[in-house]
Amino acid sequence: MSEIASELDSESSNERFARGSRLVDLLSKTGLSLAILAVILYGSFSSPAFFTTGNFLNILTSMSIIGIVVVGMTFVLVVGGLADLSVPATIACGAILSLGLQPVIGPVPAFVVAVALSGLIGSVNGVLVGYLGVNPIIATLGIGTIALGIVQAAVGGVIVYGANPESAEFVKGRLFGIPVVVLIFLAVAVIGHFILARSFWGRWTLATGGNYSAAEASAVPVKAVKAGAFVITAVAAGISGGLLGLTLQSARPLIGQGYEFSAITAVVVGGVSIMGGFGSVPRAIAGLIFVQLLTNVMVLDGVRTPIQGFVLGILIAGAVGMDSALRKRGVA
Amino acid sequence: MRQTIAIVLQYRVAIILALTLTVSGLIVPGYLSETTLSLGLDRAAAIGLIATGLTVLLIAGQIDLSGGAIFALAGIVSTILQPSLGILPAALVGVFVGGLCGAINGGLVVGLKVNSLVLTLATMLIFRAVAHWITNSQPVTGTDIMFSLTMAQIYLDIFSIRSALFIVCIILLHLWLTRTIAGRNVFAVGSNATAAEESGVAAGRVVFFGFIFAGSLAGVAGVLQSLVTNTGSPVFGSELTVAVIAAVVVGGTRLEGGRGSALGTLGGVLTMAALTMAMEFQSVPAYLQQVVSGLILILLVVLDRTVHTRGRAAGAIPLLVTQNPITTGGKP
Amino acid sequence: MIGKKSMIYVAATAAILASAGVAQAKTVCYVTAADSHAYATPANVALQERADELGIEILNLSQDFDVQKGTEQLNTCVARGVDGIILWPLDPQAYIPGLARAQQSNIPSILINSPMAEQANQFIKSFTGPDVYEEGEMAADALSTAMDGKGSVVIIAGQAGNGTTIGRVGGFVDRLKEVNSDIEVLDTVNADFDQQKALVVSRDLITRFGDKIMGVYANDDTMARGFIDAWKEANPSEPTPPIVGINGQKDAFESIRSGEMYATIVQSPVEDGKLAINTMAEILDGKEVDSRLPIPLTVVTMENVNSVEPAF
Numbered sequence: 001m002s003e004i005a006s007e008l009d010s011e012s013s014n015e016r017f018a019r020g021s022r023l024v025d026l027l028s029k030t031g032l033s034l035a036i037l038a039v040i041l042y043g044s045f046s047s048p049a050f051f052t053t054g055n056f057l058n059i060l061t062s063m064s065i066i067g068i069v070v071v072g073m074t075f076v077l078v079v080g081g082l083a084d085l086s087v088p089a090t091i092a093c094g095a096i097l098s099l100g101l102q103p104v105i106g107p108v109p110a111f112v113v114a115v116a117l118s119g120l121i122g123s124v125n126g127v128l129v130g131y132l133g134v135n136p137i138i139a140t141l142g143i144g145t146i147a148l149g150i151v152q153a154a155v156g157g158v159i160v161y162g163a164n165p166e167s168a169e170f171v172k173g174r175l176f177g178i179p180v181v182v183l184i185f186l187a188v189a190v191i192g193h194f195i196l197a198r199s200f201w202g203r204w205t206l207a208t209g210g211n212y213s214a215a216e217a218s219a220v221p222v223k224a225v226k227a228g229a230f231v232i233t234a235v236a237a238g239i240s241g242g243l244l245g246l247t248l249q250s251a252r253p254l255i256g257q258g259y260e261f262s263a264i265t266a267v268v269v270g271g272v273s274i275m276g277g278f279g280s281v282p283r284a285i286a287g288l289i290f291v292q293l294l295t296n297v298m299v300l301d302g303v304r305t306p307i308q309g310f311v312l313g314i315l316i317a318g319a320v321g322m323d324s325a326l327r328k329r330g331v332a
Numbered sequence: 333m334r335q336t337i338a339i340v341l342q343y344r345v346a347i348i349l350a351l352t353l354t355v356s357g358l359i360v361p362g363y364l365s366e367t368t369l370s371l372g373l374d375r376a377a378a379i380g381l382i383a384t385g386l387t388v389l390l391i392a393g394q395i396d397l398s399g400g401a402i403f404a405l406a407g408i409v410s411t412i413l414q415p416s417l418g419i420l421p422a423a424l425v426g427v428f429v430g431g432l433c434g435a436i437n438g439g440l441v442v443g444l445k446v447n448s449l450v451l452t453l454a455t456m457l458i459f460r461a462v463a464h465w466i467t468n469s470q471p472v473t474g475t476d477i478m479f480s481l482t483m484a485q486i487y488l489d490i491f492s493i494r495s496a497l498f499i500v501c502i503i504l505l506h507l508w509l510t511r512t513i514a515g516r517n518v519f520a521v522g523s524n525a526t527a528a529e530e531s532g533v534a535a536g537r538v539v540f541f542g543f544i545f546a547g548s549l550a551g552v553a554g555v556l557q558s559l560v561t562n563t564g565s566p567v568f569g570s571e572l573t574v575a576v577i578a579a580v581v582v583g584g585t586r587l588e589g590g591r592g593s594a595l596g597t598l599g600g601v602l603t604m605a606a607l608t609m610a611m612e613f614q615s616v617p618a619y620l621q622q623v624v625s626g627l628i629l630i631l632l633v634v635l636d637r638t639v640h641t642r643g644r645a646a647g648a649i650p651l652l653v654t655q656n657p658i659t660t661g662g663k664p
Numbered sequence: 665m666i667g668k669k670s671m672i673y674v675a676a677t678a679a680i681l682a683s684a685g686v687a688q689a690k691t692v693c694y695v696t697a698a699d700s701h702a703y704a705t706p707a708n709v710a711l712q713e714r715a716d717e718l719g720i721e722i723l724n725l726s727q728d729f730d731v732q733k734g735t736e737q738l739n740t741c742v743a744r745g746v747d748g749i750i751l752w753p754l755d756p757q758a759y760i761p762g763l764a765r766a767q768q769s770n771i772p773s774i775l776i777n778s779p780m781a782e783q784a785n786q787f788i789k790s791f792t793g794p795d796v797y798e799e800g801e802m803a804a805d806a807l808s809t810a811m812d813g814k815g816s817v818v819i820i821a822g823q824a825g826n827g828t829t830i831g832r833v834g835g836f837v838d839r840l841k842e843v844n845s846d847i848e849v850l851d852t853v854n855a856d857f858d859q860q861k862a863l864v865v866s867r868d869l870i871t872r873f874g875d876k877i878m879g880v881y882a883n884d885d886t887m888a889r890g891f892i893d894a895w896k897e898a899n900p901s902e903p904t905p906p907i908v909g910i911n912g913q914k915d916a917f918e919s920i921r922s923g924e925m926y927a928t929i930v931q932s933p934v935e936d937g938k939l940a941i942n943t944m945a946e947i948l949d950g951k952e953v954d955s956r957l958p959i960p961l962t963v964v965t966m967e968n969v970n971s972v973e974p975a976f
Contacts, residue, residue: 134633
């Protein structure tokens with residue numbers, strides 16, 4: 001037991017994660033499903049408006065924009081990258097550029113360029129964290145500040161408005177009765193899940209997060225994998241920002257404020273450990289669904305906006321506390 | 333030559349501070365006057381007091397995101413209680429509330445053995461919600477505006493009460509960290525908590541008191557802010573956390589724990605304040621100010637990395653999450 | 665970019681020193697709410713342009729909606745030894761010691777856009793700009809007219825704890841009480857002057873109250889837009905309930921024309937910015953100014969939408 005904690009011994013640590021995760025998996029998966037079920041039950045009793053197609057569609061639409069970021073953030077937590085605090089900057093970059101460049105190069109290329117530049121911000125984060133070993137909190141905080149400043153300077157610190165109503169109509173519209181943003185979110189989620197759970201990159205990500213030295217020893221390109229997680233998050237945030245800009249038809253530099261913490265909240269509540277090495281996209285999305293349902297129920301019950309933070313805080317604390325408790329059980 | 337570089341790098345904060353002051357003094361008229369320096373110092377005091385507390389926590393390998401929320405809450409409590417208790421007793425209660433918040437943070441981090449980044453994100457939301465709840469989201473007003481005016485006074489041409497307090501705190505902290513066994517234990521816990529435990533240091537207790545210290549100082553800063561402005565507001569301090577972390581890290585304290593210094597933090601706080609003041613004097617737009625502070629932050633951290641990490645795997649997971657049993661939850 | 669600016673600065677200082685005794689350019693410190701904001705940006709631009717015309721140099725400091733930052737920036741202004749301070753207060757009290765310090769240093773201060781508490785009066789020369797409380801009252805009157813004085817409404821408010829929010833909500837609620845209105849406020853939610861947040865809270869409000877929402881008061885037009893979008897999502901075929909916003913943005917004018925919105929209150933950021941610097945210029949010339957200088961507020965409905973200019 002003691003050697004596990006004291007040394008980064010590859011064998012025992014791997015075993016710890018393998019053995020621990022089965023139990024943790026079972027407990028926290030059922031735990032979260034039960035919690036979601038409980039909220040749905042409570043909501044249905046407390047408000048007649050809750051259990052309606054309209055409301056569920058509304059929850060789904062509202063969670064799509066943040067959901068795309070959550071998919072990316074899952075990679076950062078799983079790879080052991082703590083958190084990406086540059087998300088507000090990358091969202092703003094996506095939103096401002098995808099609107100600002102519309103008159104110059106057209107809506108679709110503008111969106112693509114916006115996402116690509118967001119990805120570029122992510123790769124700077126990635127190089128700093130993955131290759132230079134800078135603490136992710138500091139790296140993403142610093143790069144986020146710089147990127148946001150540059151984007152603001154580029155547009156002169158003002159608000160950018162949309163110039164192409166068709167693209168707005170498309171994003172706000174529906175396909176087969178489902179809002180387009182929801183479909184895009186689902187597509188991003190499926191792709192993210194595939195990469196993390198089924199591809200070699202996902203295996204590397206899990207291995208790197210689980211035990212860095214062991215992964216390095218077994219020829220995983222750990223630095224690239226770590227850097228990659230930040231690029232993925234930035235691209236996701238760029239897409240999310242672009243969609244946000246198109247829906248609102250206006251973008252200001254502070255448009256993405258708070259999204260980093262909302263995304264972390266969802267991922268952590270979903271039971272993805274901040275220690276890395278363990279987690280999946282569906283879990284994170286389950287966490288997001290739970291948070292969104294709970295927020296929805298609170299609003300329907302008339303809980304004042306600032307007070308909702310109280311419940312969210314307790315939720316996060318409970319989730320990490322449970323994670324830690326289950327983990328200990330798993331090791332024993 | 334190499335030695336010169338080593339010295340330059342070791343005192344990089346002092347050098348950057350000196351450079352900032354010299355360059356600003358040369359190009360900004362009236363910059364190096366007593367008024368500017370005393371007001372600059374006063375302005376640095378709020379960030380500085382919180383940074384003093386955070387320095388200890390970072391050295392111990394923990395982080396606290398809730399400082400800004402504690403700042404607001406302590407200020408509100410001290411303002412609300414003024415009519416019934418009188419100004420000074422109310423102020424003491426405010427500081428006590430800060431310490432209590434710190435104890436909650438510390439108790440949960442040590443007791444539940446959870447990661448402090450996520451836990452203090454949770455308590456940040458909770459403390460902020462409580463601040464909104466007890467004030468009904470309205471700023472509250474103190475009883476005596478004249479007292480505030482006295483508090484804001486500059487004495488001996490250079491110190492305001494809070495800037496003097498900040499300097500005293502940071503010097504005391506410096507002496508404590510470098511001259512006492514308890515102080516050195518903090519470093520031991522931060523660099524390797526398991527080893528510290530084995531050599532008889534109660535790591536959990538060190539971390540717990542670290543949080544109380546950080547909370548109390550955030551409380552002191554908040555109470556002083558409320559006294560100076562005669563106001564307690566639930567929105568105070570919402571942007572503080574990032575500035576504080578940046579100042580401490582610029583001062584050479586590491587997020588991974590085990591290394592840092594109080595004098596470095598003093599340098600970091602003063603550098604950031606001097607820079608802001610200089611740029612504001614020149615009417616540099618806020619977004620460009622952000623770029624400059626972000627660049628300084630990244631530059632210093634990368635410098636720190638390149639100097640001190642030879643031989644260590646560049647991408648290794650920060651100690652914050654791996655070797656610290658308090659954060660990993662695995663007691664030996 | 666410090667370098668380039670400072671070169672100009674050095675040159676300017678040299679020129680001033682050379683012409684010592686001759687009237688020199690006055691510097692005014694402008695502590696604005698934010699750099700990038702639908703209302704603040706045009707106000708800042710207008711103030712800057714007018715200052716250029718008057719030959720006044722502006723030291724532009726942005727609080728980014730952070731009160732604490734603003735209280736500290738007042739220190740910078742005093743340290744910089746400017747000739748006057750224009751403050752955009754985000755809190756009724758917190759800036760008083762800073763203003764007092766400015767007064768001790770013989771720097772005259774005025775407030776732009778938002779009022780402060782009475783205790784601040786002795787430290788300021790004037791307050792120019794719209795009265796956010798009055799706007800709340802006007803919004804209450806407009807919505808009462810639209811709803812024939814009865815029914816139930818929701819309020820979509822700005823940031824909790826923010827001075828503008830407090831004034832605009834307070835004025836509205838107090839006015840309803842004052843006239844013994846039969847209008848009931850179902851709920852007040854905060855959407856931080858943010859369109860996306862307004863969209864999300866409106867979806868929830870519509871789900872929660874449905875037909876009970878007979879009127880909407882949004883603290884600004886951006887958030888009113890959010891409610892309209894949410895309403896269209898939920899009930900594509902039904903007309904929106906009467907919605908009253910504030911600011912008088914272009915797209916709000918279009919919404920009024922199309923009947924999606926009932927009214928908005930035009931307060932021109934350009935007038936706001938200009939009036940402040942003009943007033944400061946008079947103070948610097950040694951003239952007396954009124955302690956309260958309002959900018960015109962106009963309620964815009966379907967009736968006068970074509971004869972009034974949108975604010976921005």
